[in-house]
Amino acid sequence: MSTNSIFLKEMGITEWTSRDASPEHVQAMLGTQISDDQVGGAAPTSPVVTEAQERHALGIWWFFGNKPQGDAEVLFLNTIRALGLTPQEWSWKNPADKFNPELLPQDGTPIVALAFGGAATQKLSGERDALPELRETVLAVNADGAEDLPLIATFELSQLLSRPKDKALFWQDLLLAKSVLQNI
Secondary structure, three states: OOHHHHHHHHOOOOOOOOOOOOHHHHHHHHOOOOOHHHHOOOOOOOOOOHHHHHOOOOOEEEEEOOOOOOHHHHHHHHHHHHHOOOHHHEEEEOOOOOOOHHHOOOOOOOEEEEEEOHHHHHHHHOOOOOHHHHOOOEEEOOOOOOOOOEEEEEOOHHHHHHOHHHHHHHHHHHHHHHHHHHOO
């Protein structure tokens, strides 16, 4: 038994399933090219689990803000992976785009919106307060047909890279969004 297996057993984890995506899967998620040195160039060591494809979505995440690039993109993809989201469960949106109520799922699937940065949050919510006052609060999207759509404000990804101590607060924002999504 390996050292990792012993530690996992002590934590009560009997089976470990990797959520790492294949390089093709990661490229499809943001529609961008990722170089082999970022992905590691190696093929995935474990087969893709079909169980993940069969599970039902608990909700949809909409991310608003400047589309991440470079290290911010890596941080964002790691966040998606940590949340356990499939490509069908999230999408990236521009806060400047006019909201289309027809984008809301017709089957009643709950949606939570996460705004990266004060400017995106202010644009979507209509609030004038600074980001520190808007965080840790469930806001509403200020658009026709989206008044019931919860909005969570958080830091810009580039700020998280320059101020790593804010990552703990970012994680709290993600947990708030997840809690809101589960209670819709």
